[in-house]
Amino acid sequence: MASYNPPVVEPKWQDFWLKNKTFKTPALPSGPKYYILDMFPYPSGAGLHVGHPEGYTATDILARYKRMRGFSVLHPMGWDAFGLPAEQYAIETGTHPRLTTEKNIGNFRRQIQALGFSYDWDREVDTTDPKYYRWTQWIFLLLHDTWYDAVEKKGRPMADLPIPAKVASQGETAVRAFQDSHRLAYQAELPVNWCEALGTVLANEEVVDGRSERGSHPVVRMPLRQWMLRITAYADRLLEDLETLDWSESIKEMQRNWIGRSEGAEVGFSLEKGAGTIRVFTTRPDTLFGATYLVLSPEHPLASAISAEERKEAVRAYQETAARKSDFERTELAKKKTGVFSGAFAINPVNNARVPVWIADYVLASYGTGAIMAVPGHDERDFEFAREFQLPIVAVVRPPQEWLEKTGSTLESLTEAFTGDGVACNSGEFNGLDTGEFKLRISHWLEKKGLGQAKVHFKLRDWLFSRQRYWGEPFPLLHEVNSEGKATGVVEPLAVGELPLELPALEDFRPSGKPEPPLGKAKAWVKVERNGKSWLRETNTMPQWAGSCWYYLRFIDPLNSGSFCDKNLADAWLPVDLYIGGAEHAVLHLLYSRFWHKVLFDRGFLPGAEPFHKLINQGMILGEMEFTAFKKGEVWVSASEVDYDGRQGVEKKTDQALAGQKVAEDQVEKKGDAFVLKAMANIRVDARAYKMSKSRGNVINPDQVVEEYGADSLRLYEMFLGPLEATKPWSMRGVEGVYRFLGRVWRLFIDDRAEHSSLLPSLIMAPPGKETLRFLHQTIKRVTEGLETYRFNTAIAAMMEYVNHLTPLEVKPRPALEPLVLLLAPFAPHLAEEIWQALGNQDSLAYAPWPLAVEEFLKEDAIEVPVQINGKVRLKLTVPPDLDEDALREMALAHEKVKELLAGKTIRKVIIVPGRLVNLVVS
RNA sequence: GCCGAAGUGGCGGAAUUGGCAGACGCGCCGGACUCAAAAUCCGGUGCCCGAAAGGGUGUGUGGGUUCGAUUCCCACCUUCGGCACCA
Missing domain, CATH: 1.10.730.10 (Isoleucyl-tRNA Synthetase; Domain 1)
Known part of the structure; x- marks a missing residue:
């Protein structure tokens, strides 16, 4: 064993570390602490991927470095093991998800250990372990027992919730309803994203372009009773506290956009007939004079009520069509706006103009008040709609002259909406005001007249927290049922001592095809008798995010059976000093975790309001560079003539599909700014690295790399490849x-x-x-x-x-x-x-x-200083490092070559940066 | 469309309070060792002109500021990531 032999050396030390518990972390830090965390993986059946070890290697290097610098390092690893794939596999094969999960975890652990990471394995956690999800359930109950006090800006126990006398006087049922409507965990009947193929409801975040993020199955909307978490109560704090975090600006910006705070005003438009008022939200109250019609979303409660008799049928038909549309269709068809006139009119409060009320699905029920005032002169969507239905367009903000010229518009006739700021016109007494000034004045004016007030809305919605699946945490709650087996609405949380509520054994995992959760099949488990009453267990389960929301807390105190985490230990280890993981969790996981953390903080269990002090998102590792050439029949077609998305090539001028053909690296060469075939220099080749994927066949398996070169080489290579945060090809x-x-x-x-x-x-x-x-x-x-x-x-x-x-x-x-x-x-x-x-x-x-x-040893005896003439390096002087400006000038000017080059020229200026360079400016 | 990040040799990348562009690695070329190969070691390697010495040119494109710009400013192009009727 004399030459470098990783297959012998590496297992030897891995065994040594495990056996000696070299990386065991003490319960409490001794000296300075450093909590360094990886985003724990979902142990998929496919095993580790070279993307995983990138972040893990970075954290491991830092963990080892910090230990050598005397820090107490907390560096744990665990498994985010609830989730769809194990259940899908169960549906297909009948294998219990528990078994699949255990097998996958075993494989992941083996792979991770083969890379020599210095985790404290005594702290390993698994979100599917009842000893773990006991506390996930406990935190859910805490959320259920918390309401948000908007005055103190703090989550507080339900016991502190003041019950208004009026409510109290109405009796127990009213009090309970009042309390339930304030809990951070509450039930709601609402349109959800039902995915039939997956047999579950998905969160808005899990739906992409009307299809499931996982598997890309169609998603439709239907109303269903769901558990929701009131994350919107924390919107302001989630936004503000971003300032305190050492995260990349781009991730913070993504979170800000997701929270989507926008300031504006709510304005009431009274109906022409009857006593009703339509409230709209607008960020441009300064354009109120240009509101030429109103739009209600199809789901707006007033939509059918206000409709004129002769329009009722049309409105109903439109509502039905809109409801049937999936999100996918809504976005796909967004190119052309649709809507119906309700037949009703409202009065614009600023100028008493009579404006028609329309119903259209370009207005979302879930944002603002579900109704808008349409200002087609200054909003692109309203403009489009007004054009479509020939509604009047009035300019109330004067665009700059260049804009009018560029767009061929006049103030009387706009060719497109002007959405910028400007000076008000056609706005009565407010004419001549700047947009900003106008907004302030009109808000005061509206408020004084009782017509509206300044208001803040968020894009962030409450978090849909239930799933109709088996492989997730059961909700620790009971629903009371009456003698007819109907729910009474009374919900009873389980006592802490009854946790964990374990998943029942189930043999048939198949979804029913209806949105009824599979847990309903466990009849004996569902039915509970206690206190002389009948109860049914909740059959929804929690989403995968639940377990990952707080795992970093459990690592601090993984075996505690009396608490999710001891307060003293949390005080000592929190916050996480460095958190590294993929950018795909930039919004959801990180936002959800921050939310739970804040609730736990408000309720006194944690020392600070934010979990992750510094965050780094590792970049994606792509597959090896691929060269693709295109052929039309037997003839090569240059890549410049082809639109290629990585899978399918289409010839630009004919729209004909072309076969892409992989070309070996030695068959191509660079010519100009593109690669061409060596054999045919006029045929360009597409040169790109692609995301690793099974279907493309460019996935690199870490096991193979370890086998061939060793773990140290894999680790070193992944770090040497380029900056941690960059996307880079393998x-x-x-x-x-x-x-x-x-x-x-x-x-x-x-x-x-x-x-x-x-x-x-x-x-x-x-x-x-x-x-x-x-x-x-x-x-x-x-x-x-x-x-x-x-x-x-x-x-x-x-x-x-x-x-x-x-x-x-x-x-x-x-x-x-x-x-x-x-x-x-x-x-x-x-x-x-x-x-x-x-x-x-x-x-x-x-x-x-x-x-x-040691500073003393760093000093150089001599350094080279370049001498430039008009910015071009002409020679280099070897000088002592601390030679001053005058001496440098003298040396440079005295140099033979300088004299030669300057012959017959005049020195205009001499720039000297000691230790760096000499620049002679001559003419 | 909006927001964000990034464009530097054949490839991955380095260099920022504005001061020698291309560190380091890969690849390629040449050499040593070897019967030979592998491994290893030594040297060269942005591009163009030149036998060489040397010269010119060069950090996505076009402009600007500066003695000096990969770095700062303006406009644009391309790629990647996110959001997408959020009023």
């Missing part, structure tokens, strides 16, 4: 490159021609030369800085440079080489441990002190 050749580097490090220490791992004879206890010493300390500095700023690629490059310096040395001074092992240890821990041991150390280097760069 290259097997690149893995080979870092593998060679590790081999060179090995041979720096170990005699690879010897029988056993013995040190090289040239490795001797001698003081290093000055240059080597400087190189070492510069390397320490660069690697340390790289780690502190998460730039692993450049840290690795620094070590490579140092190794390149050491390799040719005939005598290897041990004091200059030993620190290299420590620098490399976080990146390639197996190799480092093996060499460390060969150097005679008894203990693991996991807690060896990190090398420190």
Whole structure:
């Protein structure tokens, strides 16, 4: 075993770490703490993917580095194991999801352990373990027992909810209804996204373009009783607290957009006939004079009530069509606006104009008041609709002259909506006001007259929290039923002592095809008798997000059977100092977690209002670069003539489908800014790296890489590939490159021609030369800085440079080489441990002190300073590093070559940056 | 359409308080070792002209600021990610 042999070295140290519990974290930190977290995986049947180890390697490197710097490091791993695939598999094969899940977890654990990550495995959690989901259920009950006090801006226990006297006087049922309507977890009958293929209701977030995010099955809307979580109560705090977080601006922006706070005004338009008022929400109250009609969403409660007798049938028909439309159809057909006139008119409060009330599905029932005032002159959607139905368009904001010219509009006749700010016109007493000023004035005016008030709305909706599936956490609640078996509306939470409420055994996992949850099949489980009453258990289950909302808390105190997490331990470890994971969770998981965390914080269980202090999203790793050429029959077609989405090519001018053909790298060459066939330089080739996918067949399996090159090479390669946050293509050749580097490090220490791992004879206890010493300390500095700023690629490059310096040395001074092992240890821990041991150390280097760069050794004796003439480098001076400006000028001007180049020219200016450059500006 | 990120050799990438563009790795070319191959080691490698010395040119495109721009400003193009009738 003399040459570098990962298959022997790596399992040896993995066993060592496990056996010795090298990475066991104490219950409480001793000294400074560092909580570094990965987004735990869903253990799919497909196994690990090279995307997983990217983030895991980054966190592992930092965890190991922080340990060497004396931190108490909490670095755990677990499984987000509830969810659809295991259940789908159960439906297809009859295998219980428990078995599938256990098998998959076993496989994931094996794969992850083969990569040498320094997790404390004693803290492993599994969201499907009743000992875990007991506390998920407990948190749900806490949400159920919490209401949001808008004055104190805080979640508080139900016991604190003041009951208005009027409600109290109406009796127990009214009080209960009042309480239920304030809980953070509540039931609602509402149109949901029912996906028949998956047999479940999906959250809005899980529906993409009217299809399920998972599997892309059609989704239709239907009303159903659901559990909801009142995340909207926390919208403001979720928005404001983003400021306190060290997250990338783009992720924060995505969350802000998702929360979608918008300021505007609510205005009442009274109906011409009858006493009713239509309330609308607008962000442009300054355009009130331009409101030429109103629009109600088809689901608006007034929609049918206000309709004129002769329009009722048309309205009803339209409502029906709109209700039948799936979200998909709504967005697909959005190109052309539809709607019906209700026959009713309302009065514009600012100018008493009589405006028609229309019903159209471009207005959403779920946002604002479900009704809008339409200002076609200044809103693109209203403009489109007004055009379609020949409604009047009035300009009330004067667009700039250029805009009118560009669009061919006049103030009297707009060719498109002007949505910018400007100066008001056609607005009575408000004419001449700027948009901003107008908004303020009109809001006050409306408020004074009792016609409206300033108002804030959010795009964020309450969170639909129930699923009609088996493989999820059961809700720990009972519904009271009367003697006829009908629900009375009384809901009884289980006592804490009754948790966990375990999933019943089930043999048939098939969804019924109707939105009735499979748990309903467990008849004996569902029916409960207690206190002389009959009850039914809730048969919905929680969504996959539930378990992942709080797992980072359980890691702090994973075995606690009396609490989800001890308060003292939470105080000591929170917040998570660094959280790394994929950007696909930028909105949902992170928003949901923040919400739960805030509730737990409000209720006094946690020390701070935010869970994750710093967040980094690792970039996606794409497959290897692919070159694709196109053929029409037997004739090549240049890629510039083809629209190609990665699967299907279509010739631009004929719309004819073309067969894409993979071309080997050595068949193409770069010409200009594109790749062409070597054989035919006029035929361009599509060159791209694609997302890894089974169907494309470009998935890289980490097991294979480990087998061929070892875990250290995989780890190092994934970090060397480029910046952590960037999307980057995989290259097997690149893995080979870092593998060679590790081999060179090995041979720096170990005699690879010897029988056993013995040190090289040239490795001797001698003081290093000055240059080597400087190189070492510069390397320490660069690697340390790289780690502190998460730039692993450049840290690795620094070590490579140092190794390149050491390799040719005939005598290897041990004091200059030993620190290299420590620098490399976080990146390639197996190799480092093996060499460390060969150097005679008894203990693991996991807690060896990190090398420190000594300022004194970093200094250079001489540096090169470029001399530029008119910005072009003409020569370089070798000078002492601290040479001052005057001396540099003198040296530069005295130089033979400078004299030569300046002959006959006049020096206009001399710019000197000591230590950096000299620039002579001449004419 | 809107929001965000990014465009640098054949490829991945490095360099930012504005100061030597291309570190490091891959690939490629040449050499050493070898009977040979692999492995390893040494040297070269942005592009153009040139035998060389040397010169020119160059960080998506076009402009600007500056002694000096990959870095700052304006406009545009392309790619990727997110949102998408949210009034």
